[in-house]
Amino acid sequence: MENAKWIGMQLLRMAVLLAAVTVTVFVLLSLSPIDPLTTNVGQTALGSMSGEQVERLKEYWGVGTPAAARFLGWARDFLRGDMGISLLYRRPVAQVIGERFFNSVWLMIWAWLLSGFMGFGLGILAGRKRGGTADRLVTGYCLLTASTPAFWIAMVLLMIFAVWLKWLPIGLAVPIGTAADEVGLGDRIYHMILPALALSLTGISSVALHTREKLAAVMESDYVLFARARGESERSILVRHGLKNIALPAMTLQFASVSEIFGGSVLVEQVFSYPGLGQAAVTAGLGSDVPLLMGITVITAAVVFGGNTAANILYGLIDPRMRKGRKKG
Amino acid sequence: MDGHLLEVKGLSITFTQYERGLRRVSLPVIRDLGVTVDRGEMVAVIGSSGSGKSLLAHAVMGILPYNASAEGEIRYQGEILTEKRKKALRGRELVLVPQSVSYLDPLMRVGEQVKNGRKGRKWEEACRRVLGSYGLGPETESLYPFQLSGGMTRRVLISTAVMENPRLVIADEPTPGLHPEAAKRVLGHFREMTEAGAGVLLITHDLNLALQTADRVVVLYAGTAVEETDSRAFCREETLYHPYTRALYRAMPEHGFKSEPGSQPYVKELPSGCPYRPRCAMAGPECAGPVPLRKTDRGWVRCVRKEGEA
Structure with missing residues (x-):
């Protein structure tokens, strides 16, 4: 009984910690001055693209969507066990992490x-x-x-x-x-x-x-x-x-x-x-x-x-x- | 006979401290202390709390900290007690009973500590017998120090000494934190050791208790031994010679409970000559110089005033 309570407390503490850490990271990232499009696609490439292509890329990198909405979307998926797809590696995050974690x-x-x-x-x-x-x-x-x-x-x-x-x-x-x-x-x-x-x-x-x-x-x-x-x-x-x-x-x-x-x-x-x-x-x-x-x-x-x-x-x-x-x- | 069991002559202990980083200061914690202990005798050294009198015990045992140094002569059974001899004797003939639970390893069971790492039936039985003689049952052996009460701790510490068949026991403040009955019982245990033929050097701040159990008393004032006398001398003020000892006498509850104004000087601010001079009603200019020891009918005193002089 005593032990079960203690384990429960630890799990709760871990959940609170993880929630706090994820929110912090998300806020920091959304405040980051890096523009994902210029960084990952490149100024020259962007300039040679049509407006439609640029719009599609913006959607892919989540530019324009409010941070709160993006965070909630991510959190909902995460709680379901889906860590999403890495935007850079174009593979499931779980897979990328698994490999690198090893x-x-x-x-x-x-x-x-x-x-x-x-x-x-x-x-x-x-x-x-x-x-x-x-x-x-x-x-x-x-x-x-x-x-x-x-x-x-x-x-x-x-x-x-x-x-x-x-x-x-x-x-x-x-x-x-x-x-x-x-x-x-x-x-x-x-x-x-x-x-x-x-x-x-x-x-x-x-x-x-x-x-x-x-x-x-x-x-x-x-x-x-x-x-x-x-x-x-x-x-x-x-x-x-x-x-x-x-x-x-x-x-x-x-x-x-x-x-x-x-x-x-x-x-x-x-x-x-x-x-x-x-x-x-x-x-x-x-x-x-x-x-x-x-x-x-x-x-x-x-x-x-x-x-x-x-x-x-x-x-x-x-x-x-x-x-x-x-x-x- | 080959002299006293323990004879300390002219012992001075100096503490080196660093002040504000680089300035080295030497603190004379104990100055020119002399004391003897014979077989079957209990001698108390009385000094106020925090005056460094534990260092006397540490000097005799050879366990002074690295920043303390001792001068003077310590003889054990007539022979100089060298570091090598201390090393060979300590824990065997020469034992220390420390003052508090912090002297027990917090992560080791009591039984293990009383046996001091020795294994075998013989030691287990000895440990059980010794603890038992102080009213501590076999269950005490499996306790950790933090589970002991103050009185139990004291008895465990005494047990560590009795396990060894000691000839000289140095008891460093064995009573603080105990209620008077328990403290008396603890000192009774030391008395038993003298009856078994050992000599006991009791270092304490508790004059009352010391007088009840010790044969002779050495009084320290600010690190200086001012008088040695027998315990019965404290029955009357006239049989005490040093003004400070007399002040102690008057401060005892049954003798008026009267305290002198002022306090003992800190070792850094010691006056020259007699350290009691600033508070002494009889002080004169000659007290500022070196004060020799003078024999009395009961021991000695370090005071320039002859009896009856004022």
């Missing part, structure tokens, strides 16, 4: 795991002894990468590993000129290394800095002091008290970083011409492909929300203070 998720999971584990490890190394050599090195590295934009790192990696060293491909998710069914797993991984690395590099610093801060606080806590007074070794303190007490915040952070990785993927995919959701979002935004952008927005918001909810659930399951507290209350 590419992106693949990339993001790697980046997510990489930044999570590396960040956690570096954070522990630094936080064990605040002000130590390891701490200064890790913090320095983190501040450096945290203040560097992801797309710039992506370009630097591209220059070093793809252009100069020629170890890795310069872009795309699969080799050029290969039939789709000939693309193997190896090819995909080969193409994914650089974007995943670029995406995780900045993520590492945020996870590492947060983990360091938490661990340093734990190591300076009263209970660690008491553990020392009881003759526990520093190693045992780290394992028995430290890791346990930073596991929870680290987990929350890890799930919360889903949104950061999603955000970063937009730029990184653009740099590597990687055909993922992020790149599609840029294309859709610049080309006023409303149905596609709305679809991507909804999916992204749902995934990020899912990440945060997962953190909430795990927290409740693992932390005795929350678990027992809930039972009592």
Whole structure:
């Protein structure tokens, strides 16, 4: 009963969030100064067209229809499960997203795991002894990468590993000129290394800095002091008290970083011409492909929300203070 | 006999702080403190709350924070207590009973913490027996610290000490937040430890409770030890020698409840010489210089005034 109520609340919150996000995106798009006709058809082409053709194009891109009417039309279809047809790709939005989602998720999971584990490890190394050599090195590295934009790192990696060293491909998710069914797993991984690395590099610093801060606080806590007074070794303190007490915040952070990785993927995919959701979002935004952008927005918001909810659930399951507290209350 | 169980001589603890970024300030939290504890004896160090007297416990245990440094001599069973010896002894012969629930790992069950990671039948039985002796049933072992009441927390913390067969117990503020009955019971537990042959150093701000259980008392004023005497000296004002100790006496509910004007100076604004000088009715120009210790019939006092002088 208690659980059913909680799940209901979460679903309601998600619905409200999605509604708010879609409205916001729609308003922003309708305020956008981009004229879909000039952008997608081109000034010259438009000039050579007859008035009738231009009218048809205007109707296709929804120019002239009030924004509210367009939004309601989109929302009605969406609630029926129809995400519409992408105006640029001329294919169902669901299909475009499905394809790109696969590419992106693949990339993001790697980046997510990489930044999570590396960040956690570096954070522990630094936080064990605040002000130590390891701490200064890790913090320095983190501040450096945290203040560097992801797309710039992506370009630097591209220059070093793809252009100069020629170890890795310069872009795309699969080799050029290969039939789709000939693309193997190896090819995909080969193409994914650089974007995943670029995406995780900045993520590492945020996870590492947060983990360091938490661990340093734990190591300076009263209970660690008491553990020392009881003759526990520093190693045992780290394992028995430290890791346990930073596991929870680290987990929350890890799930919360889903949104950061999603955000970063937009730029990184653009740099590597990687055909993922992020790149599609840029294309859709610049080309006023409303149905596609709305679809991507909804999916992204749902995934990020899912990440945060997962953190909430795990927290409740693992932390005795929350678990027992809930039972009592 | 090889001297006192614990002998602290001329202990000064300095705290380094950074003010407004770059200016380094040294705060003399404890100055020239001397105290001895013998086997079977309970000695109380009395100081006001927030005066840094916990650092005395931390200095003896060798767990001072990185920005604090200690000077002076600490001997344990007659031998200098080096960092290496502290490391070897702490948690075994030398135990600390900390003050609050924050000294327990919030994510570890009580039983696990009392056993301190040791496994096996022997330790499980010992843990059950010790908790049981303080009226805590076996169900306590599976509780987390946040589920303990204030009194239970205190008894759990004491249990961690008793698990070890300690020779010297340092109790850091074991009573705040407890109602008088519970506080008395807690101090009773420490008394039991002295009966078992251990020495107890009690660090507290609660003069009344200390006098009820401790054999001897060292009074701190703004980080300076002003007098050491036995607990019975507090029966009459005349047997106390330092003006501050006398003021404490007069402030006790049964002796008039009279408080002196003013407050203890902050360590940064200490006057030279006797720190009590600005508030002392008997202060004279000689109080501004160094004040030596003077033996009394019950201990010592740090005051230039001889008995009867005013």
